[in-house]
Amino acid sequence: MTGRSMISIEPVAVPGAPLARRNPVAKVAAALVFSFTLLATLDPVAPAIAIAVELAVLPLFGIRYGVLARRAWPLLVSAVGILVTLVLFASDRSGRVLLDAGPVLVTTGVLLTALGLILRVLAVALPGVIVFATTDPTDLADALIQNAKAPARFAIGALAAFRLVPLLGQEWQMISMARRARGVDAGRNPAAKLRLFASTAFALLVGAIRRGTRLAVAMDARGFDAGTPRTVARRQPFGPADGLLIAGAVALAGAALTVSVLLGTFRPLLG
Amino acid sequence: MEPAAGLGGVVSGVQLRGFGWRHAGRRAWAVRGVDLRVEAGERVLLLGPSGAGKSTLLSALAGLLPEDSGEQEGTVEIDGLDPRKGRERVGIVFQDPETQLVMARSGDDVAFGLENRGVPAGEIWPRVDEALRRVGFPYDRDRPTAALSGGEQQRLALAGALALRPGLLLLDEPTANLDPAGADLVRRAVAGALDADTTLILVEHRVAEALPLVDRVVVLEPGGGVRADGPPEAVFAAHGAALAAEGVWVPGHPVATRRGPAAPGELLLTADRLGLPPRLAPTDLVVRAGEALAVRGPNGAGKSTLALLLGGLLRPGAGRVTASAELAGPDHRTAPHRWRAPALARRIGSVFQDPEHQFVTSTVFDELALGPRRTGQPEAAVTETVAGLLDRLRLTRLAAANPYTLSGGEARRLSVATALATAPRLLICDEPTFGQDRRTWRELVDLFADLRDAGHGVVTVTHDPDFVAALADRTVTLERS
Amino acid sequence: MNHSDTNRWRTIDIVVASVIAVAFGVIFWAWGLVWSATEGAFAFFPPAQTLIYGVWLMPAVVGGLVIRKPGAALYCETVAAVLSALLGSQWAGTVIPQGIVQGLGAELAFAAFRYRSFRLPSAVVAGALTGLSAALFDFFVWNAEYDLADYRVPYALLTIVSATVIAGVGGWVLTRALANTGVLDRFPVARDRAAI
Ligand SMILES: Nc1ncnc2c1ncn2[C@@H]1O[C@H](COP(=O)(O)OP(=O)(O)OP(=O)(O)O)[C@@H](O)[C@H]1O
Ligand SMILES: Nc1ncnc2c1ncn2[C@@H]1O[C@H](COP(=O)(O)OP(=O)(O)OP(=O)(O)O)[C@@H](O)[C@H]1O
Ligand SMILES: [Mg+2]
Ligand SMILES: [Mg+2]
Numbered sequence: 001m002t003g004r005s006m007i008s009i010e011p012v013a014v015p016g017a018p019l020a021r022r023n024p025v026a027k028v029a030a031a032l033v034f035s036f037t038l039l040a041t042l043d044p045v046a047p048a049i050a051i052a053v054e055l056a057v058l059p060l061f062g063i064r065y066g067v068l069a070r071r072a073w074p075l076l077v078s079a080v081g082i083l084v085t086l087v088l089f090a091s092d093r094s095g096r097v098l099l100d101a102g103p104v105l106v107t108t109g110v111l112l113t114a115l116g117l118i119l120r121v122l123a124v125a126l127p128g129v130i131v132f133a134t135t136d137p138t139d140l141a142d143a144l145i146q147n148a149k150a151p152a153r154f155a156i157g158a159l160a161a162f163r164l165v166p167l168l169g170q171e172w173q174m175i176s177m178a179r180r181a182r183g184v185d186a187g188r189n190p191a192a193k194l195r196l197f198a199s200t201a202f203a204l205l206v207g208a209i210r211r212g213t214r215l216a217v218a219m220d221a222r223g224f225d226a227g228t229p230r231t232v233a234r235r236q237p238f239g240p241a242d243g244l245l246i247a248g249a250v251a252l253a254g255a256a257l258t259v260s261v262l263l264g265t266f267r268p269l270l271g
Numbered sequence: 272m273e274p275a276a277g278l279g280g281v282v283s284g285v286q287l288r289g290f291g292w293r294h295a296g297r298r299a300w301a302v303r304g305v306d307l308r309v310e311a312g313e314r315v316l317l318l319g320p321s322g323a324g325k326s327t328l329l330s331a332l333a334g335l336l337p338e339d340s341g342e343q344e345g346t347v348e349i350d351g352l353d354p355r356k357g358r359e360r361v362g363i364v365f366q367d368p369e370t371q372l373v374m375a376r377s378g379d380d381v382a383f384g385l386e387n388r389g390v391p392a393g394e395i396w397p398r399v400d401e402a403l404r405r406v407g408f409p410y411d412r413d414r415p416t417a418a419l420s421g422g423e424q425q426r427l428a429l430a431g432a433l434a435l436r437p438g439l440l441l442l443d444e445p446t447a448n449l450d451p452a453g454a455d456l457v458r459r460a461v462a463g464a465l466d467a468d469t470t471l472i473l474v475e476h477r478v479a480e481a482l483p484l485v486d487r488v489v490v491l492e493p494g495g496g497v498r499a500d501g502p503p504e505a506v507f508a509a510h511g512a513a514l515a516a517e518g519v520w521v522p523g524h525p526v527a528t529r530r531g532p533a534a535p536g537e538l539l540l541t542a543d544r545l546g547l548p549p550r551l552a553p554t555d556l557v558v559r560a561g562e563a564l565a566v567r568g569p570n571g572a573g574k575s576t577l578a579l580l581l582g583g584l585l586r587p588g589a590g591r592v593t594a595s596a597e598l599a600g601p602d603h604r605t606a607p608h609r610w611r612a613p614a615l616a617r618r619i620g621s622v623f624q625d626p627e628h629q630f631v632t633s634t635v636f637d638e639l640a641l642g643p644r645r646t647g648q649p650e651a652a653v654t655e656t657v658a659g660l661l662d663r664l665r666l667t668r669l670a671a672a673n674p675y676t677l678s679g680g681e682a683r684r685l686s687v688a689t690a691l692a693t694a695p696r697l698l699i700c701d702e703p704t705f706g707q708d709r710r711t712w713r714e715l716v717d718l719f720a721d722l723r724d725a726g727h728g729v730v731t732v733t734h735d736p737d738f739v740a741a742l743a744d745r746t747v748t749l750e751r752s
Numbered sequence: 753m754n755h756s757d758t759n760r761w762r763t764i765d766i767v768v769a770s771v772i773a774v775a776f777g778v779i780f781w782a783w784g785l786v787w788s789a790t791e792g793a794f795a796f797f798p799p800a801q802t803l804i805y806g807v808w809l810m811p812a813v814v815g816g817l818v819i820r821k822p823g824a825a826l827y828c829e830t831v832a833a834v835l836s837a838l839l840g841s842q843w844a845g846t847v848i849p850q851g852i853v854q855g856l857g858a859e860l861a862f863a864a865f866r867y868r869s870f871r872l873p874s875a876v877v878a879g880a881l882t883g884l885s886a887a888l889f890d891f892f893v894w895n896a897e898y899d900l901a902d903y904r905v906p907y908a909l910l911t912i913v914s915a916t917v918i919a920g921v922g923g924w925v926l927t928r929a930l931a932n933t934g935v936l937d938r939f940p941v942a943r944d945r946a947a948i
Binding site: 007009032035036039042085086089090091092113116117124125128132135137153154157158160161162164165168169172197200201202204205206208209210211212213215216217219220224225269270 | 761762763764766767768769770771772773774775776777778779781782783827831834835837838839846847848849892893896897898899900902903926929930933935936938
């Protein structure tokens with residue numbers, strides 16, 4: 001019970017890896033640029049190149065391949081989902097017919113589209129998985145304030161709430177156990193299970209808001225929002241290497257698209 | 272000439288004139304008609320029964336009652352200023368350490384207040400280190416706050432307040448859920464960290480432990496005003512007996528003990544090398560009918576984990592829990608954590624460390640009726656059971672209230688009552704007396720003693736030595752693994 | 753009772769809005785624990801997701817209804833999205849822009865009422881608009897390759913219906929229930945509650 005049910009927002013990477021150390025804002029910007037460029041195409045070639053790039057830079061972020069596999073396995077499940085949905089609902093059923101059974105009409109065109117979509121989902125999601133696996137929430141908030149000019153009150157308020165995540169995870173278990181102690185369980189009845197889930201979730205929300213109210217008071221007591229301009233204790237430098245990381249992401253994503261265009265496989269999302 | 276920001280005023284005298292506050296959404300005043308003057312450098316213990324408005328008064332002094340959250344009467348001044356404007360003069364530490372830590376790393380948390388006050392970056396870390404040293408914080412700055420025990424978190428919160436060099440330090444029950452050793456550490460940290468001219472106002476139910484820190488006692492009257500004010504000996508000599516009757520823990524007014532029958536009854540539950548790594552090391556234990564067993568041990572020793580395992584709510588990671596046929600009837604071959612919930616609730620009642628976790632319905636009445644209904648009692652019997660419990664625990668007036676709106680003492684009584692509603696043979700309670708005033712405390716002791724004398728088994732997890740002395744027939748002490 | 757109507761966020765507004773978003777993140781995580789079987793079924797047949805799509809949009813509506821300040825709906829849904837990215841959700845980085853788009857829908861609804869009305873009709877419109885923005889995002893970004901009549905249009909419509917019912921009506925009911933517990937006493941929603 002304890003192992004599987006832990007909830008945590010700690011980074012999982014080896015600290016000190018060359019790219020993991022980059023400014024968090026630079027990392028997030030690079031990931032967003034890379035992902036969004038790839039969203040623009042529906043072909044299999046550009047995402048395949050992108051995935052190769054992503055896997056190649058993984059060691060520079062200090063992430064072991066096994067760790068990535070564990071974080072990203074739900075993506076594989078959704079890959080199967082995409083295949084099933086496409087087999088049933090594809091708009092383009094050109095190509096050689098491989099299987100024809102009533103509504104299920106599988107053609108080479110369908111399979112090619114599926115391959116493209118699955119690679120695209122993986123390629124678009126992986127940069128985010130990599131960045132957030134290597135980024136400490138405190139550093140992210142600091143960098144958002146110092147380098148991205150995010151409003152400090154909001155970034156720090158959100159950060160303080162993120163600190164409650166593991167506590168709320170434990171609280172969920174306490175509430176569930178308390179219900180059992182009161183003679184409430186669902187057995188195998190799905191409707192009862194849903195009701196129990198809803199009432200547990202409600203109790204969690206109430207407790208969370210109560211904590212949030214107390215936390216806000218404690219923050220005010222220490223001069224948060226007193227109107228004095230804040231100073232910063234931890235500097236988040238944004239150096240040339242950070243700019244290079246973003247530029248590199250732009251260049252690599254552009255290269256993947258260019259190859260796809262040159263090979264004639266490029267299919268824009270809109271158009 | 273010191274600038275006001277960053278360095279608190281050195282003199283912090285407090286002046287209240289006819290002060291009153293009513294929280295939004297309430298008809299009653301939380302505190303009213305208080306006239307009080309505290310000179311700079313005085314050390315004051317603020318007393319009063321639960322609900323007298325002590326916490327509200329401290330919040331007002333810290334400038335933490337915004338105009339939109341209620342209605343004010345009279346005035347509060349710190350060095351002649353409205354506390355909402357002179358907040359940098361005041362530091363406050365609350366009861367619950369978990370909700371006053373803001374950052375994930377210990378050093379960052381102390382630095383948080385300094386950043387807010389605009390202290391120049393170069394001065395921040397030396398001041399953080401100095402504050403941590405003054406409270407005797409044993410780790411380095413990078414220690415995650417989540418990995419600290421309750422006592423260590425409380426010391427860190429104190430460091431966060433002291434780093435701001437407040438002229439007035441306010442402490443609201445800073446040791447309520449700490450083990451005796453941790454509470455002692457925090458008290459010593461307070462004593463050692465105060466400058467000679469720092470004003471201190473302390474709220475604490477357990478008077479005896481707090482007396483060495485103070486030279487003046489102020490007692491709030493629940494209806495409004497100040498009941499007594501002066502040096503501790505004088506106040507307790509003049510009003511001791513009356514205050515004790517109202518719920519104040521007055522030193523030298525012991526509470527009656529309730530010893531159990533000499534010979535306990537049948538075996539109910541056996542724990543055999545029971546553990547859950549890394550939360551609880553293997554533990555052996557037996558629980559008998561007609562016996563009150565106390566479980567003690569430092570913060571983090573695994574007492575709450577043990578209570579959950581005995582209560583059939585967690586699956587053991589090692590060893591096992593066996594229920595006797597006396598307790599389990601036909602189910603005595605299966606472990607309690609495998610029983611269906613209604614059967615479990617009939618046999619073993621559990622009361623959690625945090626009462627709010629336990630509430631399931633939207634009224635006090637339904638809350639008490641839930642267990643009996645789930646275990647299949649007819650409606651007439653349910654109503655009768657509930658009415659009896661409401662009466663016994665002085666909750667009848669609140670039958671229609673939402674459980675989440677109750678005060679701390681009422682919520683604690685209700686959570687105990689919900690476990691009693693199904694008349695379980697074995698009752699397991701986690702910290703039933705923490706933060707309670709003397710009156711609620713005595714009622715709880717009587718309730719548990721009556722149950723034990725009626726042949727039930729009672730297990731209580733507690734840090735409270737008085738409670739152990741008054742009730743327990745046997746004590747098990749867990750060590751930190 | 754005097755509730756200032758300024759649009760400036762108090763600390764408690766910021767922290768409670770963040771905490772609402774975070775609590776929903778934890779609830780979604782627990783949903784995965786409790787319903788791991790159905791989770792699999794949803795993943796294997798994505799259209800089924802639309803039935804409960806509204807659940808993911810609740811933070812936007814609840815945040816807007818509780819905080820009642822410009823930006824609340826957008827902020828809550830965005831923080832919820834950042835949290836799922838930090839928790840290593842399967843969509844990682846892309847949930848952030850998606851969350852922003854979804855939050856904008858609800859935000860527009862509250863803005864259309866000029867942040868004055870927070871009754872059931874406003875909540876329903878907020879639910880519908882956040883559903884609409886979510887549906888548009890998916891329509892163009894994720895579902896481009898599916899059949900228009902058989903899949904994309906029904907998917908979008910179901911998303912909007914689910915959002916209207918679950919996020920809109922459900923969010924309103926939830927906010928009322930929260931106010932009744934007394935935890936929202938420092939917010940204007942609690943104004944409707946009788947003093948005790
Ligand atoms: N935020 C709040 N909203 C509404 N009512 C409140 C609030 N805080 C306190 N009260 C009420 O105000 C009264 C005084 O509460 P306060 O917390 O000041 O008491 P206290 O003397 O500190 O009690 P205890 O010893 O139990 O901590 C109580 O009736 C309480 O229910
Ligand atoms: N749900 C949980 N998941 C993981 N670890 C936990 C959980 N609950 C408690 N722990 C850890 O297990 C250890 C024992 O915790 P437990 O709450 O049983 O201690 P305790 O003796 O009751 O302490 P206290 O006196 O502070 O109440 C602690 O180190 C705690 O941090
Ligand atoms: Mg109090
Ligand atoms: Mg405990």
